[in-house]
Amino acid sequence: MEDKFILGGKEFNSRFILGSGKYNINLIKAAVEQGGAEIITLALRRANTQDSENILDYIPKGVTLLPNTSGARNAEEAVRIARLSRAMGCGDFVKVEIMRDAKYLFPDNQETIKATEILAKEGFVVLPYMNPDLNVARDLQNAGAAAVMPLAAPIGSNKGLATKAMIQVLIDEIDLPIIVDAGIGKPSQACEAMEMGAAAIMANTAIATAGNVPEMAEAFKLAIQAGRKAYLTGMGRVLARGGSASDPLTGFLR
Amino acid sequence: MNEENQVFFIDSDALSPEALERKHKLEQDPNFRTNHMEYMQGMEVIESDIKDLVLAAAEGYDYSNYTSADVMRALSNDTCSIEDFKALLSPAAAPFLEQMARKAEEITKNHFGNTVYIFTPLYIANYCQNYCVYCGFNCYNNIRRKKLSFEEIEHEMQVISKTGMEEILMLTGESRTYSDVKYIGEAVKIARKYFRNIGVEIYPVNVDEYKYLHECGVDYVTVFQETYNPDKYETLHLLGHKRVWPYRFDAQERALMGGMRGAGFSALLGLDDFRKDALATALHVHYINRRYPHAELSLSCPRLRPIVNNDKINPNDVGEKELCQILCAYRIFLPFVGITVSSRESAEFRNGITKICATKVSAGVSTGIGDHEEKYEGGCAEEADAGDEQFEINDSRSFENMYHDMEQGGLQPVLNDYIYV
Numbered sequence: 001m002e003d004k005f006i007l008g009g010k011e012f013n014s015r016f017i018l019g020s021g022k023y024n025i026n027l028i029k030a031a032v033e034q035g036g037a038e039i040i041t042l043a044l045r046r047a048n049t050q051d052s053e054n055i056l057d058y059i060p061k062g063v064t065l066l067p068n069t070s071g072a073r074n075a076e077e078a079v080r081i082a083r084l085s086r087a088m089g090c091g092d093f094v095k096v097e098i099m100r101d102a103k104y105l106f107p108d109n110q111e112t113i114k115a116t117e118i119l120a121k122e123g124f125v126v127l128p129y130m131n132p133d134l135n136v137a138r139d140l141q142n143a144g145a146a147a148v149m150p151l152a153a154p155i156g157s158n159k160g161l162a163t164k165a166m167i168q169v170l171i172d173e174i175d176l177p178i179i180v181d182a183g184i185g186k187p188s189q190a191c192e193a194m195e196m197g198a199a200a201i202m203a204n205t206a207i208a209t210a211g212n213v214p215e216m217a218e219a220f221k222l223a224i225q226a227g228r229k230a231y232l233t234g235m236g237r238v239l240a241r242g243g244s245a246s247d248p249l250t251g252f253l254r
Numbered sequence: 255m256n257e258e259n260q261v262f263f264i265d266s267d268a269l270s271p272e273a274l275e276r277k278h279k280l281e282q283d284p285n286f287r288t289n290h291m292e293y294m295q296g297m298e299v300i301e302s303d304i305k306d307l308v309l310a311a312a313e314g315y316d317y318s319n320y321t322s323a324d325v326m327r328a329l330s331n332d333t334c335s336i337e338d339f340k341a342l343l344s345p346a347a348a349p350f351l352e353q354m355a356r357k358a359e360e361i362t363k364n365h366f367g368n369t370v371y372i373f374t375p376l377y378i379a380n381y382c383q384n385y386c387v388y389c390g391f392n393c394y395n396n397i398r399r400k401k402l403s404f405e406e407i408e409h410e411m412q413v414i415s416k417t418g419m420e421e422i423l424m425l426t427g428e429s430r431t432y433s434d435v436k437y438i439g440e441a442v443k444i445a446r447k448y449f450r451n452i453g454v455e456i457y458p459v460n461v462d463e464y465k466y467l468h469e470c471g472v473d474y475v476t477v478f479q480e481t482y483n484p485d486k487y488e489t490l491h492l493l494g495h496k497r498v499w500p501y502r503f504d505a506q507e508r509a510l511m512g513g514m515r516g517a518g519f520s521a522l523l524g525l526d527d528f529r530k531d532a533l534a535t536a537l538h539v540h541y542i543n544r545r546y547p548h549a550e551l552s553l554s555c556p557r558l559r560p561i562v563n564n565d566k567i568n569p570n571d572v573g574e575k576e577l578c579q580i581l582c583a584y585r586i587f588l589p590f591v592g593i594t595v596s597s598r599e600s601a602e603f604r605n606g607i608t609k610i611c612a613t614k615v616s617a618g619v620s621t622g623i624g625d626h627e628e629k630y631e632g633g634c635a636e637e638a639d640a641g642d643e644q645f646e647i648n649d650s651r652s653f654e655n656m657y658h659d660m661e662q663g664g665l666q667p668v669l670n671d672y673i674y675v
Contacts, residue, residue: 022367024666045673073548077675084673100548103590156364208367 003232005200007039007177008093008125008146010064014038015194016224017066017179018217019204021046025058027213032060035217039064041095041202044085045071056090066127068095075114082119094119095149096128105155109136113143120144129181132166137174147176149202152193153183156205160189164196171197187216187223194227195235259489262387264564266396277394280385280492290488290497297501298460298508304541305503311336312482312534320344329353334587339536342583343529351575354582358611361589370665371592371614372656373421374414375455378402378441380623380641382427384494386480388525390561390621390644391427393494397562400623400641401432407441411448413626417618417653420670421451423476427644428457428496435463442470450670453518457495458505464512473674475509476518477502478556482534486526506542516550517542518594523577524558524569532580536587543588552592552614553584559598559645574603578610585611597647604649605663617656619647 005012018037020028032040040059044067047055059065067085072078075098082094096119098111112128113136119126125146130136132150140148150167153159161167162183171178177199184190190201201224210216263281265274279286293299320341328338329350341347342354379401382391390397402410414422422445426433438456445452453474454467464475481487484499491497506517519539521531539551555577557569577599584593595604595612597619604615620629623641630652651659660667 022369022666024368024661043671046668046671071673072675080675081673102548102550103543105590158364205364205367209363 003228005177007127007200012038012064014221014224015200015228016217016221017041017181017200017202018207019202020055020059021204022208023213025055028055028058029060030214031207031217032063034214034221035207036221037063037217039066039093041066041068041204042090043068043070044081044088044090047088047090064093065090066093066095067091068097068129069115070097070099072096072098072115073100074098074108075111075118078111078115079118082115082124083122086124092123093125093127096126107131107151109133112136113139116140116145117143120146127179132163132170134166134169134173137170137176141174141176145176147179147199148174149179149181151182152180152189153185155182157183158185158206158209159183160185161193164192167193167198168196187219190220191223191227191230194224195230197231198227200224259387261566262490262564264395266394266563268396269394273394277385281387284488287488287492288497290491290499291484292498293501294495294498296460297495297498300461300504300508300511302504302507304507304538304545305500307541308482308503308534308537309484311537312530315340315530315533317344317346317529320346322346322349325350328586329357336537336540336587339583339587340533342586343532343580347579347583348575351579351582354579354586355610358582358585359609361585362611362613365589366613368665369613369668369671370608370660371421371668371671372419372617372653372660373423373451373453373614374419374616374618374653375423375425375621376410376414376626377425377621377623377641377644378407378410378438379429379433380427380644381429381432382494383429383431384496385492386494386496387490387492388522388558388561388567390563390642395561395563397642398640400639401437402441402624404440404444406624408444410624410626411445413630414618415448417630418657418669419618419653420449421453421672422449423453423455423474423616425455426457428494430457430495435459435466439467439470442467442472446471450674451672455518458502458508461508461512464509464514468513471674473515473672474518474550474552475506475514475516476520476552476554477505477509478520478522478554479503479535479538480522481526482521482531482538483526490525503538506538507546510542510546510549514549516552518552518554518592520554520556522556522558523572523580528572528576528580532583536584539588539591543590550592551588551590552594553588554594554596555581555584556596556598559648561645562642565646574599577603578607581607581611597649597651598645599648601649601651601659605659608660608665609663615656615660617651618653619650621645621647 067090069078069081153162179200180193181202324341325347455476594614621643625640
């Protein structure tokens, strides 16, 4: 069975979105290849550099760039960075990241909705990074987002699915792909999010800080595939501790 | 009265008898000096309770009360409270340095990956109207003074930018007369042509002046408080606007009010009780973060260094182990802040500390004025034409060598992670 991941009208075979920050740029190619990633994020503030170490030169051809607006503190700045990204030839995809919190780097949901609306009208494929909240996700959908990217835990924390219940609500209620972003620390956590029905996983720190970056990228690939397959197959029944009670409560019924 | 500061006092033959007399009076007679807690004319007063919070915490900090049990608890906690931080700064934590380093390393990796930022400072003038006894630029020190013209600034920047460097920190001596805000602003506009990221380390100014500098292209403001102990501060900063302790303390807050993206903080370690100063510095950052959560904050950790005409100045009781302990404690308490380690430290120390917790190093450093061509390319600048240095640096690696050494150490050098919007 074909299982394509469709985002912004493009088809992808991989459901693994790889981050490009926090590790040596000369490892990017190997990580992309071994992880089978077809989308890679890119902080425009890192790309906005002179020739010596331009990260754009390290990204393999054929991979879709997902520039992000990190550094933006409000909608207006995010819109400016997105336009700059498009002007630099980074394509129409943009991950909206708006933070006014330097400690946890939590996204600002209100400003994110505003920026999403403006950019979607300008023809961008907008992927907003957000704090999982159902009402905000609906607003983002109405604003023209191509997917919603809820955080699993504070970025860089590797704490896993701390917001699991909220993400499940988004998966159940929102008609857009839900891409779990930030906080995923291990392949098993990526697998769990995919089993829940997430459309894709975005990971950076977990891979960047691993002993071997390309090997860990591959581990994530496999975990994401496993989780996806389990979700598509339909999970088996998982019994609560001790199994079912032997005396049925409804046994008295004739 | 001021015997402990005797090591700093150097007289110059170039001073007139009147100047010498005034200098000695400033050094010996506290009553001859102005009130260091009183704002001078033109200094803006802002509403802020952070000073009081920091002062109270530093005064009440008795680090001899902490035990190894407190340190172990601090190391096992997921988040580091102020009490935990105090334990990590205490002498009781010294035997746990390796564990602290391991924890700091993990936190740094989670927040910054294996990246390390490289920048360079550019001094554009060394005129100074203050008498800060430990500083090479102090107004009584007989050094070659210089203020770069705009043409010279542009030339220096061209030389630096040719190396590939993208972030610059512009510095001046503290003189509103010789290096006024307009002069600095114009210099920043030139820097915008050559660099992506511009910070300043200049005398503290008012909110509207920070706003002007921000519009010129500055986004980061660094101000060193030197020591957070006002009583000690008074005995070291004997003359000039820098003498006013509270105006300096509020500088970062005024800078953020003026629209700056970030601010840098530091005490000059070795001037006073370094544990109290380290506590106060980190708490200053902590409280600024609570009030300005969007601001990007960073810490530096300079130790005293020898200066022109006085090679006796040294970091006192702050050895490399103590410095490492402070930096690990900073990292554990403030996982999100940048930590800069300057060329005051040795190449070995900087190579090691960037693997644990430092996120930013300077390279190709000159603390003199107008000598980059000579230092970078050799030869042609007239030696006599350059201005003297603020202090002696230790690690003189060029940008290229630093880049290479950081890569060799398994780190990813980053020249710019910033966009001016």
